Amino acid sequence: xxxxxxxxxxxxxxxxxxxxxxxxxxxxxxxxxxxxxxxxxxxxxxxxxxxxxxxxxxxxxxxxxxxxxxxxxxxxxxxxxxxxxxxxxxxxxxxxxxxxxxxxxxxxxxxxxxxxxxxxxxxxxxxxxxxxxxxxxxxxxxxxxxxxxxxxxxxxxxxxxxxxxxxxxxxxxxxxxxxxxxxxxxxxxxxxxxxxxxxxxxxxxxxxxxxxxxxxxxxxxxxxxxxxxxxxxxxxxxxxxxxxxxxxxxxxxxxxxxxxxxxxxxx
Numbered sequence: 001x002x003x004x005x006x007x008x009x010x011x012x013x014x015x016x017x018x019x020x021x022x023x024x025x026x027x028x029x030x031x032x033x034x035x036x037x038x039x040x041x042x043x044x045x046x047x048x049x050x051x052x053x054x055x056x057x058x059x060x061x062x063x064x065x066x067x068x069x070x071x072x073x074x075x076x077x078x079x080x081x082x083x084x085x086x087x088x089x090x091x092x093x094x095x096x097x098x099x100x101x102x103x104x105x106x107x108x109x110x111x112x113x114x115x116x117x118x119x120x121x122x123x124x125x126x127x128x129x130x131x132x133x134x135x136x137x138x139x140x141x142x143x144x145x146x147x148x149x150x151x152x153x154x155x156x157x158x159x160x161x162x163x164x165x166x167x168x169x170x171x172x173x174x175x176x177x178x179x180x181x182x183x184x185x186x187x188x189x190x191x192x193x194x195x196x197x198x199x200x201x202x203x204x205x206x207x208x209x210x211x212x213x214x215x216x217x218x219x220x221x222x223x224x225x226x227x228x229x230x231x232x233x234x235x236x237x238x239x240x241x242x243x244x245x246x247x248x249x250x251x252x253x254x255x256x257x258x259x260x261x262x263x264x265x266x267x
Contacts, residue, residue: 021052024234025072027063028055029143030172032076032217035192037262040254041247049237059142059172067091067220070227074235078143078217092220098242099251101262103147103213106194107186107206121210122155129157132165134185138176139168148188151212190215192261242266
Protein backbone atom coordinates (compact mmCIF):
# COMPACT_ATOMS: atom_id res chain seq x y z
CA UNK A 1 0.00 0.00 0.00
CA UNK A 2 2.75 2.45 1.01
CA UNK A 3 4.80 1.51 -2.06
CA UNK A 4 1.80 2.18 -4.30
CA UNK A 5 1.31 5.59 -2.71
CA UNK A 6 5.00 6.47 -3.21
CA UNK A 7 4.90 5.41 -6.86
CA UNK A 8 1.71 7.37 -7.39
CA UNK A 9 3.23 10.47 -5.76
CA UNK A 10 6.34 10.21 -7.96
CA UNK A 11 4.24 9.93 -11.10
CA UNK A 12 2.27 13.00 -10.03
CA UNK A 13 5.52 14.93 -9.55
CA UNK A 14 6.69 13.96 -13.01
CA UNK A 15 3.45 15.24 -14.49
CA UNK A 16 3.72 18.54 -12.64
CA UNK A 17 7.41 19.11 -13.37
CA UNK A 18 7.96 20.88 -16.70
CA UNK A 19 10.25 19.19 -19.17
CA UNK A 20 13.76 20.62 -19.29
CA UNK A 21 14.05 22.47 -22.59
CA UNK A 22 16.83 21.51 -24.95
CA UNK A 23 19.61 24.09 -24.95
CA UNK A 24 20.73 25.45 -28.31
CA UNK A 25 23.77 27.70 -28.74
CA UNK A 26 23.37 30.43 -31.34
CA UNK A 27 26.04 33.02 -32.13
CA UNK A 28 24.50 36.26 -33.37
CA UNK A 29 25.86 39.63 -34.39
CA UNK A 30 25.75 42.48 -31.91
CA UNK A 31 23.57 44.45 -34.35
CA UNK A 32 20.92 41.72 -34.30
CA UNK A 33 20.90 41.94 -30.52
CA UNK A 34 21.41 45.70 -30.02
CA UNK A 35 18.63 46.49 -32.50
CA UNK A 36 16.18 44.74 -30.19
CA UNK A 37 15.14 42.20 -32.84
CA UNK A 38 16.47 39.28 -30.82
CA UNK A 39 14.14 40.14 -27.93
CA UNK A 40 11.31 40.44 -30.45
CA UNK A 41 11.61 36.99 -32.05
CA UNK A 42 13.76 34.65 -29.91
CA UNK A 43 11.06 34.08 -27.25
CA UNK A 44 8.66 32.98 -30.01
CA UNK A 45 11.20 30.47 -31.36
CA UNK A 46 11.79 29.10 -27.86
CA UNK A 47 8.08 28.72 -27.16
CA UNK A 48 7.15 27.23 -30.53
CA UNK A 49 10.04 24.75 -30.63
CA UNK A 50 10.24 24.15 -26.86
CA UNK A 51 13.94 24.94 -26.68
CA UNK A 52 16.22 27.22 -24.70
CA UNK A 53 18.34 29.38 -26.99
CA UNK A 54 21.61 30.58 -25.51
CA UNK A 55 22.69 33.66 -27.46
CA UNK A 56 26.38 34.41 -27.88
CA UNK A 57 26.47 38.05 -28.97
CA UNK A 58 29.65 38.91 -30.90
CA UNK A 59 30.79 40.45 -34.16
CA UNK A 60 30.49 38.41 -37.35
CA UNK A 61 34.20 37.60 -37.43
CA UNK A 62 34.12 36.21 -33.90
CA UNK A 63 30.87 34.35 -34.61
CA UNK A 64 32.47 32.60 -37.58
CA UNK A 65 35.49 31.67 -35.47
CA UNK A 66 33.26 30.24 -32.75
CA UNK A 67 31.41 28.30 -35.43
CA UNK A 68 34.66 26.90 -36.85
CA UNK A 69 35.55 25.64 -33.38
CA UNK A 70 32.16 23.98 -32.94
CA UNK A 71 31.38 26.04 -29.85
CA UNK A 72 27.88 26.86 -31.13
CA UNK A 73 25.22 24.97 -33.05
CA UNK A 74 24.52 27.71 -35.60
CA UNK A 75 25.34 31.32 -36.42
CA UNK A 76 23.32 34.29 -37.64
CA UNK A 77 25.64 36.83 -39.28
CA UNK A 78 25.93 39.46 -42.03
CA UNK A 79 29.06 39.25 -44.16
CA UNK A 80 28.28 37.30 -47.34
CA UNK A 81 31.87 36.77 -48.64
CA UNK A 82 32.97 35.37 -45.27
CA UNK A 83 29.85 33.23 -45.00
CA UNK A 84 30.46 31.75 -48.44
CA UNK A 85 34.06 30.98 -47.48
CA UNK A 86 32.76 29.37 -44.26
CA UNK A 87 30.53 27.07 -46.32
CA UNK A 88 33.32 26.40 -48.84
CA UNK A 89 35.56 25.19 -46.02
CA UNK A 90 32.82 22.81 -44.88
CA UNK A 91 32.01 24.37 -41.53
CA UNK A 92 28.40 24.75 -42.70
CA UNK A 93 26.58 22.90 -45.45
CA UNK A 94 24.80 26.05 -46.62
CA UNK A 95 23.85 29.63 -45.77
CA UNK A 96 20.19 30.65 -45.72
CA UNK A 97 19.34 34.29 -46.24
CA UNK A 98 16.68 35.42 -43.78
CA UNK A 99 16.30 39.20 -43.76
CA UNK A 100 18.04 42.48 -44.42
CA UNK A 101 18.26 46.02 -43.18
CA UNK A 102 20.44 48.97 -44.19
CA UNK A 103 23.55 50.71 -43.02
CA UNK A 104 23.58 54.45 -42.46
CA UNK A 105 26.30 57.01 -41.85
CA UNK A 106 25.71 58.83 -38.59
CA UNK A 107 27.49 62.08 -37.84
CA UNK A 108 27.41 65.43 -36.04
CA UNK A 109 24.25 67.45 -36.57
CA UNK A 110 26.32 70.24 -38.14
CA UNK A 111 27.65 67.71 -40.69
CA UNK A 112 31.11 69.32 -41.09
CA UNK A 113 32.00 66.87 -43.91
CA UNK A 114 28.74 67.80 -45.71
CA UNK A 115 28.01 64.20 -46.62
CA UNK A 116 24.27 64.86 -46.54
CA UNK A 117 24.77 66.54 -49.91
CA UNK A 118 26.60 63.54 -51.44
CA UNK A 119 25.01 61.99 -54.53
CA UNK A 120 26.06 58.47 -53.55
CA UNK A 121 27.89 56.50 -50.88
CA UNK A 122 31.33 56.68 -52.50
CA UNK A 123 31.08 60.45 -52.75
CA UNK A 124 30.10 60.56 -49.08
CA UNK A 125 33.18 58.55 -48.08
CA UNK A 126 35.37 60.68 -50.34
CA UNK A 127 34.14 63.72 -48.45
CA UNK A 128 34.91 62.00 -45.15
CA UNK A 129 38.43 61.15 -46.33
CA UNK A 130 39.16 64.82 -47.02
CA UNK A 131 37.29 66.65 -44.29
CA UNK A 132 39.65 65.99 -41.35
CA UNK A 133 36.79 64.97 -39.07
CA UNK A 134 36.61 62.29 -36.38
CA UNK A 135 35.49 58.88 -37.63
CA UNK A 136 34.89 55.93 -35.32
CA UNK A 137 35.43 52.43 -36.72
CA UNK A 138 34.29 49.32 -34.92
CA UNK A 139 37.63 47.75 -35.80
CA UNK A 140 36.48 44.31 -34.65
CA UNK A 141 36.23 42.37 -37.95
CA UNK A 142 32.45 42.39 -37.61
CA UNK A 143 30.17 42.56 -40.62
CA UNK A 144 29.82 46.30 -40.09
CA UNK A 145 33.59 46.79 -39.87
CA UNK A 146 34.11 44.75 -43.04
CA UNK A 147 31.46 46.76 -44.86
CA UNK A 148 33.25 49.95 -43.83
CA UNK A 149 36.59 48.61 -45.09
CA UNK A 150 34.94 47.53 -48.34
CA UNK A 151 33.78 51.09 -48.93
CA UNK A 152 37.19 52.63 -48.14
CA UNK A 153 38.73 50.16 -50.57
CA UNK A 154 36.29 51.19 -53.29
CA UNK A 155 37.60 54.76 -53.11
CA UNK A 156 41.22 53.55 -52.81
CA UNK A 157 41.72 55.19 -49.46
CA UNK A 158 43.51 53.90 -46.35
CA UNK A 159 41.52 55.33 -43.41
CA UNK A 160 44.51 55.23 -41.08
CA UNK A 161 45.88 58.07 -43.23
CA UNK A 162 43.38 60.30 -41.44
CA UNK A 163 45.63 59.92 -38.41
CA UNK A 164 44.34 60.21 -34.84
CA UNK A 165 40.93 61.31 -36.10
CA UNK A 166 40.35 57.74 -37.30
CA UNK A 167 39.39 56.00 -34.06
CA UNK A 168 39.39 52.19 -34.25
CA UNK A 169 37.76 50.89 -31.07
CA UNK A 170 37.42 47.09 -31.38
CA UNK A 171 33.92 47.21 -29.89
CA UNK A 172 30.38 46.08 -30.57
CA UNK A 173 27.98 48.44 -32.30
CA UNK A 174 26.40 49.96 -29.23
CA UNK A 175 29.70 50.74 -27.51
CA UNK A 176 31.14 52.09 -30.76
CA UNK A 177 28.20 54.50 -31.08
CA UNK A 178 28.77 55.69 -27.51
CA UNK A 179 32.39 56.46 -28.39
CA UNK A 180 31.28 58.28 -31.54
CA UNK A 181 28.93 60.35 -29.40
CA UNK A 182 31.80 61.19 -27.02
CA UNK A 183 34.06 62.29 -29.91
CA UNK A 184 31.26 63.96 -31.93
CA UNK A 185 32.36 61.65 -34.73
CA UNK A 186 30.98 60.01 -37.84
CA UNK A 187 30.32 56.26 -37.75
CA UNK A 188 28.86 53.56 -39.99
CA UNK A 189 25.99 51.80 -38.21
CA UNK A 190 23.12 49.56 -39.14
CA UNK A 191 19.99 51.68 -39.03
CA UNK A 192 18.10 49.44 -36.62
CA UNK A 193 20.77 49.64 -33.92
CA UNK A 194 21.11 53.39 -34.35
CA UNK A 195 17.37 54.00 -33.99
CA UNK A 196 17.21 51.69 -30.96
CA UNK A 197 20.24 53.29 -29.31
CA UNK A 198 19.35 55.63 -26.44
CA UNK A 199 22.54 57.71 -26.26
CA UNK A 200 22.50 59.69 -29.52
CA UNK A 201 24.14 62.84 -28.22
CA UNK A 202 24.64 65.40 -30.98
CA UNK A 203 24.62 62.78 -33.75
CA UNK A 204 22.02 62.04 -36.39
CA UNK A 205 21.74 60.14 -39.65
CA UNK A 206 23.58 62.12 -42.32
CA UNK A 207 23.52 59.70 -45.25
CA UNK A 208 21.44 56.67 -46.20
CA UNK A 209 19.67 54.98 -49.09
CA UNK A 210 22.55 53.89 -51.34
CA UNK A 211 22.27 50.28 -52.66
CA UNK A 212 25.79 49.59 -51.33
CA UNK A 213 24.41 50.02 -47.82
CA UNK A 214 22.28 46.87 -48.11
CA UNK A 215 22.88 44.63 -45.08
CA UNK A 216 21.92 40.97 -45.54
CA UNK A 217 21.62 38.53 -42.63
CA UNK A 218 21.98 34.76 -43.06
CA UNK A 219 21.60 31.67 -40.90
CA UNK A 220 24.34 29.01 -41.08
CA UNK A 221 23.94 25.70 -39.22
CA UNK A 222 27.24 24.15 -38.16
CA UNK A 223 28.15 21.01 -40.12
CA UNK A 224 27.67 17.88 -37.93
CA UNK A 225 30.18 15.97 -40.06
CA UNK A 226 32.93 18.24 -38.71
CA UNK A 227 31.44 18.73 -35.24
CA UNK A 228 29.36 15.68 -34.41
CA UNK A 229 28.08 17.12 -31.12
CA UNK A 230 26.11 19.98 -32.66
CA UNK A 231 22.33 19.86 -32.54
CA UNK A 232 21.79 19.70 -36.29
CA UNK A 233 18.13 18.63 -36.18
CA UNK A 234 17.28 21.51 -33.88
CA UNK A 235 19.23 23.83 -36.18
CA UNK A 236 17.06 22.61 -39.07
CA UNK A 237 13.92 23.24 -37.03
CA UNK A 238 15.08 26.79 -36.23
CA UNK A 239 15.91 27.42 -39.88
CA UNK A 240 12.45 26.21 -40.89
CA UNK A 241 10.95 28.57 -38.30
CA UNK A 242 13.04 31.51 -39.54
CA UNK A 243 11.70 31.13 -43.08
CA UNK A 244 8.10 30.63 -41.96
CA UNK A 245 5.15 32.98 -42.36
CA UNK A 246 5.21 33.67 -38.63
CA UNK A 247 8.85 34.76 -38.82
CA UNK A 248 8.04 36.95 -41.82
CA UNK A 249 5.24 38.65 -39.92
CA UNK A 250 7.33 39.23 -36.79
CA UNK A 251 10.40 40.50 -38.67
CA UNK A 252 8.45 42.86 -40.93
CA UNK A 253 6.33 44.16 -38.05
CA UNK A 254 9.27 45.10 -35.84
CA UNK A 255 9.23 48.89 -35.65
CA UNK A 256 11.53 51.42 -34.00
CA UNK A 257 10.19 54.97 -33.84
CA UNK A 258 7.39 53.76 -36.17
CA UNK A 259 9.98 52.76 -38.78
CA UNK A 260 10.24 49.22 -40.18
CA UNK A 261 13.91 48.37 -39.72
CA UNK A 262 14.18 44.79 -41.00
CA UNK A 263 12.73 43.18 -44.11
CA UNK A 264 12.16 39.45 -44.49
CA UNK A 265 13.54 38.05 -47.75
CA UNK A 266 13.99 34.34 -47.11
CA UNK A 267 13.30 31.92 -49.96
